[in-house]
Amino acid sequence: MMSYALSLYASPAHNWFGSYLPDLRWSLLASLCTLISIFVNKSHLVPKTPWLSTAPAKIIICYAIWMWIQLLWALSYEAHIEGTILITKYIILYYIIYRVLDNDSTFFTFIMFNLVGGFYISRRVLGYSMGGRVEGIGGPGINDSNTLGMHMSVLLIFAGMMLLKKNTLFRNNLHWRICQGIILISAVYIANSVVQTISRSAVLGILSGGALLMVIKHWTVKKRFYLYA
Numbered sequence: 001m002m003s004y005a006l007s008l009y010a011s012p013a014h015n016w017f018g019s020y021l022p023d024l025r026w027s028l029l030a031s032l033c034t035l036i037s038i039f040v041n042k043s044h045l046v047p048k049t050p051w052l053s054t055a056p057a058k059i060i061i062c063y064a065i066w067m068w069i070q071l072l073w074a075l076s077y078e079a080h081i082e083g084t085i086l087i088t089k090y091i092i093l094y095y096i097i098y099r100v101l102d103n104d105s106t107f108f109t110f111i112m113f114n115l116v117g118g119f120y121i122s123r124r125v126l127g128y129s130m131g132g133r134v135e136g137i138g139g140p141g142i143n144d145s146n147t148l149g150m151h152m153s154v155l156l157i158f159a160g161m162m163l164l165k166k167n168t169l170f171r172n173n174l175h176w177r178i179c180q181g182i183i184l185i186s187a188v189y190i191a192n193s194v195v196q197t198i199s200r201s202a203v204l205g206i207l208s209g210g211a212l213l214m215v216i217k218h219w220t221v222k223k224r225f226y227l228y229a
Helices: 002-009 016-020 026-040 055-072 077-100 104-126 145-164 173-197 200-216 219-228
Strands: none
Touching: 002 026, 002 104, 026 077, 055 077, 077 104, 104 145, 104 173, 145 173, 145 200, 173 200
16 A cells, blocks of 8 residues: 555655656556455455445546546547546555555554655656746646646545544654644645645645544544644
8 A cells, every 4th residue: 555655745756856756657556566465365354344335435436437438429439538547546545545444543553654655746846947837746546737736625624523533653752743743734834735735625635634633633632623723
């Protein structure tokens, strides 16, 4: 799972070190390895409700089917087929995430890995000097200003949720405080990258996610919520 995330944030095709590595489909290779690992270790995974019966799976599948149907009248076949294939890949990605992240520890590790990856890309965005919208920085599927901005806005919402979370993972509170510090620093850089992408859809996503957090927040984290907000 982490290898797939690594291929997204540190994609050889979008980084200087890519010229020293073989020209492979790194994200595809990582996802195939993860799928094989899931099926090989299926008996060791925590039993769950069948993934196809979950609401997110139904929504993604229905949307993917609708995207394929729209190919019949798409104004730009090339652009539409690219988006359709991407949405179809998200079905597989959802299955991987649903099966692998089966407890608080693995979920927290996955979120932390993504936030550190977001920090890495945000540092690259900060050094973007071509002016205007940020283009060409990111990994597969997040290589333009809109998709990068939307991805970063999701990470920012996750960072907010992790900052509100209580320590249920570490016996040593110092380790938890270090993680919280990493999350906070990453959140600052990620927020800046969202601004630099100049993506209205990303800002709208942050406002919607923030409003939802305001509604569902527990009373015990009320002070921290308004502090970070």
